[in-house]
Amino acid sequence: MDIFDFSDGREGYYGEYGGVFLPEILHATIEELLVCFRECKADPKFWQDYVALMQSYSGRPTPVTHLENLSRKLGGAQIYVKREDLNHTGSHKVNNVMGQGLLCQRLGKRKVIAETGAGQHGFATATMAARFGFDCKIYMGAVDVARQRPNVFWMENLGAEVVAVQDGQKTLKDAINEAMRDWVTNMADTHYILGTACGPHPFPEMVSWFQSIIGFEAREQMLAQTGRLPDRVYACVGGGSNAMGIFQAFFDDDNVELIGSEAGGQGVGSYMHAARLAYDDATVGVAQGFKTYFLQNEEGNMNETHSVAAGLDYIGVNPIFAHLHDKGKVRFEAATDIEVKEALRLTMRTEGLIPALESTHAFVTAIKEAPTMGKDEIILINQSGRGDKDIFTIADALDDAKWKTFINGKADQYRAENN
Amino acid sequence: MDIFDFSDGREGYYGEYGGVFLPEILHATIEELLVCFRECKADPKFWQDYVALMQSYSGRPTPVTHLENLSRKLGGAQIYVKREDLNHTGSHKVNNVMGQGLLCQRLGKRKVIAETGAGQHGFATATMAARFGFDCKIYMGAVDVARQRPNVFWMENLGAEVVAVQDGQKTLKDAINEAMRDWVTNMADTHYILGTACGPHPFPEMVSWFQSIIGFEAREQMLAQTGRLPDRVYACVGGGSNAMGIFQAFFDDDNVELIGSEAGGQGVGSYMHAARLAYDDATVGVAQGFKTYFLQNEEGNMNETHSVAAGLDYIGVNPIFAHLHDKGKVRFEAATDIEVKEALRLTMRTEGLIPALESTHAFVTAIKEAPTMGKDEIILINQSGRGDKDIFTIADALDDAKWKTFINGKADQYRAENN
Amino acid sequence: MALQSFLAERKKDKDLLVMAHVVCGYPSFEANMQELEIMAEAGVDLVELQFPFSEPSADGPLFVNANEQSLKAGTTVEDCFEFMRQASERFPFQLLMMGYYNTVFKMGEETFVKRLKAAGGVGYILPDLPVEESANLHRLSEEAGIEPIILMTPTSSDKRLAQLGAVSRGLVYVVARKGVTGSKTNMGDDVLALIERCRQHTDAQIGVGFGISGKEDMDFLRGSADMAIVGTAALKTWEESGADGLRKFFAELMA
Amino acid sequence: MALQSFLAERKKDKDLLVMAHVVCGYPSFEANMQELEIMAEAGVDLVELQFPFSEPSADGPLFVNANEQSLKAGTTVEDCFEFMRQASERFPFQLLMMGYYNTVFKMGEETFVKRLKAAGGVGYILPDLPVEESANLHRLSEEAGIEPIILMTPTSSDKRLAQLGAVSRGLVYVVARKGVTGSKTNMGDDVLALIERCRQHTDAQIGVGFGISGKEDMDFLRGSADMAIVGTAALKTWEESGADGLRKFFAELMA
């Protein structure tokens, strides 16, 4: 199954989803990008360079870790974890970013812009820009700037300019709008590094392509380590890039079930979540450059979303998943904030792993299902990132009293220094 | 040169340094440890298991990254970096810890204790304990507990008990004393996971052995990537474990110069530093179980030390280095706090790397020397850890105003929640 | 009257037509009505009524804020159509719907065309709907006698302009510069050259927009474009100095 | 008189000797002198004067604090020796230096032995100096007629005890339990068995320490050990109830 083998006149479409819905002014830029991307994709040397870069700079291949303790504790399937958390900058986001960096070089552009929500994509982009010598501007909702200061701190120290976006809900979707506004102005010398497998074609395909390195490694590693393919593969789904990254390698393996785990937030019926496919609240729409399921009202204006994991808190889902959901190829579940906190604790204590809150959504679903599976069955979870960068969020999520005391003390120290 | 090929009756001695200076009550425990360690070291299967564990759990081998931008900017030697920052838990400390975990299993002990200063070793130990299912207690000076709360937070969440030590200067050396007090009480079921290549024999040898994985990988990688050996290898030196880790592989390569970079703190003559070998302030003494150079007064009581990098801020240095310093085999330099801040900025902006403050000491010395070397010469730096875990320290070190505002806001939020 | 013939009619008396813009429901429909009165007085020929959308990614800060405030105040699509109906009955200028495609998509293209027609609108501008995605909507529009306004831009190649020209009818919206609505455009030879290039690919009237802010821009465009499109400058005037300011603004603009 | 013969002498009148402990300079040398007076009154046989060290890793919290405070107050090695000299002239009990090896190492082993001798000390306890590292110091001590106190512990194998016994002279310090100074030891059969095992490997007198806190411990040890070693319990009493308390403590202990 090659999902990217588009039929005539349907380039960029996955079933009825995808496409390019952008201002006319970007038409030439998107064309140029598409041509360049097609060249890169057709050029084996490009992929070799990409893999070499990821090896020497980001530590790929990331390993697959067998979680014997957790498997034993749950008493069902054997659980394996693909360790994207071990990447440089701490998440899978860097795969896409470094790939687009190489492509940007080929485009001959010297400036990059990006949107970021949780900040991991912005952090990765700022890192890439420092490494490639690009000018870098990161758009981030003002609410996210306030709550994700550590990532902002690093982005700025890496030399990026972080712009706090004051519009709308002041979160990820608004940052995307603002990045697009920059792009329609500065496309001549600027490449827009979109952070997930969303947005107009060719971004969903391109981001998925760079992220496919996850799955191709993982599939081989599972064969080497277990002698066979996993029965189920779990990944969290924000925009869908890490999930596409790991799932793609298994598209032709009909016995491998693929499960995407979305942000259930406060649960079904709460309208405080970001589950576009697992719950029934989303409908098809066109926004931010593409057609997919969005959490929107009946007139097409976007709803507020919520998740403890800022990186999953997005109104739309990648068009490929919208299609694969229709086709029943990928199953979608949701993990609530409460379940996420529990699974995080369990994973830390039994295995010494600290998955990012985003990644923990995949763990939740896997942990629910593993006990119902046979001991000879095998599960693979994509740990898309590490949680230690999210200490403020996790400390808040776990309501850690000592942490709060520490922060209060720190604040007192700063105030004293000022006097 | 096999530094561990002790002459008769001098087991555990490197020149006049090293030895075992412990209460009699620990004699049997140390003997047991030594016997077990000798078995492990003689057993190729043990090393294979260790390497396999490090590959699947910690992402080894870590890559070597060529810093083309920095090399170009400095205009001298080509700079390569061994990326221990990409390890699980974010530093080389995990190499030693996982190795000792395996050894502890073989010893049949179910409890581990460790001291920690910066918290990276405690973090790694807590992680290992969660993974191996050991009970875990971490001793940490009360001052360090207060200033390294993020690491404490993770240790606790990983299931470890963190004990704030209230004695002495309430920093690393006091934590070591307290860990020893625990050990002399509970040695029957408890293994002491010492965090660096210091302490009584066989710790310096054992920690160096586990850390040698760094250098053996790096040497091979340099040969593969550059076709030859580096001219100089740089590492920061706290207790000396990461430096021993990378240097050992080059001990027989007489053309490779080895440079250890100590904490220069506020500089020569300030007495606010932790440079045991680079400056002239340290003298030979016996403390914390072994004989080496310590920063102490003439009556043998230890002086206060200082470094912006908590992990380098130790009174003693590993006995192997004391010896290699005498022999002129390793050259020691110091990097001051101010130089470290500058080098950190430079490295972030030119290469997108965020070395730990400790590791940045190695960068300082390399950055000083690279421009004086030929363009065809090659430098290898050991990046022992990543700095993003040290955000509080680095933000303070860089005096970041926005960070302070953020912390104040966070504190206000917590206070408001409490009302 | 259909847009094409209406514009042709208007062009008889004037060398440069004017299209103005309001964001429906911002600051309120009453204010909108007042604005339209002023525009009508000044002799504006065409007005785009922007239906607010939550993700106005082709707009600049002023319009972004207007979209947001309007939605916050509870503006619905039905409100916008009803306002259009009232305005179309009351004023001599014609009305276009301006907005983002999702508004259309969610109600269905057929419904959209019917409702627009029923409200007295003569066309629409959907900046995020490229021609590749427009075939069905264009067909429905043609059947209903409604015009899609095609945008031509400084980045469009000749090949692209030909493609755009082929489906253009009534009015083409020439985007004077890169970027979003709102900032000033330096009118210069490149704008004239762009208009020239566009003319080679369409017979429709040519309106020029993005950053038109006063009389000098009008003078500059006269003889070259058929219509000047004024957006942000008018809203800014309204926000800063209300009805009187706006009256003065249009008086000066169209003097 | 050398330690060995002194102890033999004392043993003639008593079935269980007592060794006490002070940390030099804590809370002050004056206080130390007062403590010694009380000990002398009570008939204590031997006192270890702990020379404070910055890293007292074999000590429990009370002594750790005492070491720390004493150093903070500026106590020097010279002060300690001078105090020992005065005490040795004044009291009937004999004095040992107790401390960590670095104190010895820094002044040099030869100097240490000379100074200790000159101050009237008869031996020393260096808990972090294993016998493997002691050859030179033992030789110098023997030449000077000074005794190293060897520690035997519950974790020592018979082989190890033999090794320790071989170099023991005068007094062996049997550590009653694992751990640091300070906490209570439950005196039981294992302690008796340990003493028995130790006796098989040494002819020296056997002192038992770690956690001895009162009369019951004395009664327990009587007939088995030669000497009870009292450390923390006395310091604790001093801290809690001063000179009077300490007087009472020793009166009860040695009743």
Ligand SMILES: Cc1ncc(COP(=O)(O)O)c(C=O)c1O
């Ligand atoms: C660690 C991590 N995992 C997952 C996601 C979700 O994005 P995606 O669905 O594109 O993988 C994010 C987004 O920020 C992330 O940071």
Ligand SMILES: Cc1ncc(COP(=O)(O)O)c(C=O)c1O
């Ligand atoms: C990242 C890092 N590097 C270096 C050190 C110094 O230790 P060592 O000299 O044993 O490598 C530490 C100690 O905490 C550390 O955390």
